[in-house]
Each structure stands twice: as C-alpha cells, then as structure tokens.
Amino acid sequence: MVHYLIELALWILAAYFLGCLLGWALRNLFGTADQTVSAPAKVVTSPAPTYVAPPAPIAVVPPPAPKPFVAPVPITAPTPTDKMERPKGLAAARGGKADDLQRISGIGPKNEGILHNLGFFHFDQIAEWTEAQVAWVDDHLRFGGRIKREEWIKQAGLLASGKEAEFTKLYGTGGLRNAKGETLSGSRTRKP
Numbered sequence: 001m002v003h004y005l006i007e008l009a010l011w012i013l014a015a016y017f018l019g020c021l022l023g024w025a026l027r028n029l030f031g032t033a034d035q036t037v038s039a040p041a042k043v044v045t046s047p048a049p050t051y052v053a054p055p056a057p058i059a060v061v062p063p064p065a066p067k068p069f070v071a072p073v074p075i076t077a078p079t080p081t082d083k084m085e086r087p088k089g090l091a092a093a094r095g096g097k098a099d100d101l102q103r104i105s106g107i108g109p110k111n112e113g114i115l116h117n118l119g120f121f122h123f124d125q126i127a128e129w130t131e132a133q134v135a136w137v138d139d140h141l142r143f144g145g146r147i148k149r150e151e152w153i154k155q156a157g158l159l160a161s162g163k164e165a166e167f168t169k170l171y172g173t174g175g176l177r178n179a180k181g182e183t184l185s186g187s188r189t190r191k192p
Contacts, residue, residue, distance in 0.1 A: 084139060085132040089119015099123050103159060105171055106150035114141060126156035 093099075098121035101112045118140075120126060129137065138147050147153070158167040 083132045084136040085130070086136050086140075087120070087125070087129055087133040090121055090125070091119065093121035099159070101126070104150075104152055104155045106146055106152060111141070123156040123160035126152055127160045129153055 093116075098116065101107050101115055101120070101123070102109065104123075104126070107115070115121075115126075118137075134147050134153065137143075138145060155167065155171055158164075158170070
C-alpha cells in the first residue's frame with residue numbers, strides 16, 4: 001500500500017514540473033515582447049525662481065493642568081437582604097435520629113441529603129434561620145428564592161413546635177400516610 005502512495009507522489013511531482021516547463025515554453029512562444037512604450041522626450045524648462053515664504057510658527061499649547069485628586073466615594077454597606085451568612089450546622093443529628101425534613105414541602109430526598117451534609121437535621125434548625133442565612137442556603141443550593149416561596153421557615157416552625165393540626169390544615173400531611181397507606185400530599189402540601 002505504501003508503494004502506491006510513493007508512486008502517486010512521484011507522478012504528482014512529475015506533473016508539476018511538466019506543467020511548469022510547458023507554461024514557460026508557451027509564454028516564450030506566444031507571449032508579447034516588453035510592452036513598455038516610450039513617449040517622446042519632453043523638454044522641461046524650469047520656471048523662474050519664486051520666493052517661498054517660510055512656514056508660519058506653530059503655536060505651542062501647554063498641556064492641561066493635572067486634575068486634583070478626589071478620594072473615591074465609599075461604597076455603602078449592603079442591605080440586610082444582600083448580606084449572606086452561613087447558618088451553623090451540627091456534626092450529627094441529636095440523639096442519633098434526624099427529623100424527616102421531607103415533610104417540608106419542597107424538600108425531597110436529594111435536598112434532604114444535601115441539608116444533612118450541610119449539618120441541618122432538625123426542624124428547629126431550619127425554623128431559626130434568619131434572612132441572611134436563608135439567602136446563603138438559597139444561593140448555595142441555587143434555589144432562586146424557593147425557600148421563601150415554599151415557606152420552609154414557617155413549615156419547620158410548625159413541625160418543630162408540634163403543631164401538627166395547623167401544619168396539616170395549611171400544608172397537608174407532608175408526605176405522611178394514613179391508616180390505608182395513602183398519602184395526602186401533592187396539591188395539598190402547597191399553601192393555596
């Protein structure tokens with residue numbers, strides 16, 4: 001196979017040289033002679049010398065004076081809603097048993113795992129989050145305001161204080177099953 005490639009390269013090289021030789025021959029046979037036409041020589045007489053005035057002096061403009069130093073305007077402190085603060089987490093669940101965070105509308109198995117990795121195992125921890133802490137968790141989890149929209153703080157506060165009836169009235173059962181094994185979650189887990 002290699003010998004075919006070498007042979008092809010040699011043929012291409014031979015065709016190139018043959019084309020160059022043929023082009024040179026045709027140009028010499030049919031090409032026109034140098035086509036420069038010489039015009040009859042004109043006699044140029046120089047006009048009488050004229051006086052040329054020297055150029056006018058250029059006005060020199062001094063550079064502008066440097067501007068006085070102005071101290072930069074201090075940046076105002078961020079508003080409390082712009083401030084983010086990481087909430088304090090726990091190393092492990094108290095008593096070795098974590099609350100079922102999935103009862104809060106908007107927390108599924110994946111989010112519960114992430115919250116556990118961040119050190120949040122109990123409803124009372126979530127219920128105590130401040131605005132700055134909610135902003136940090138929301139930014140960290142890239143929820144785009146979901147914590148406020150779904151009222152995690154309020155839901156966690158009701159569950160932490162044991163107000164099951166009020167929680168059920170507002171948010172449904174939070175994934176709990178009744179005696180028949182049916183869940184009453186879904187559309188009832190969201191506040192109307």
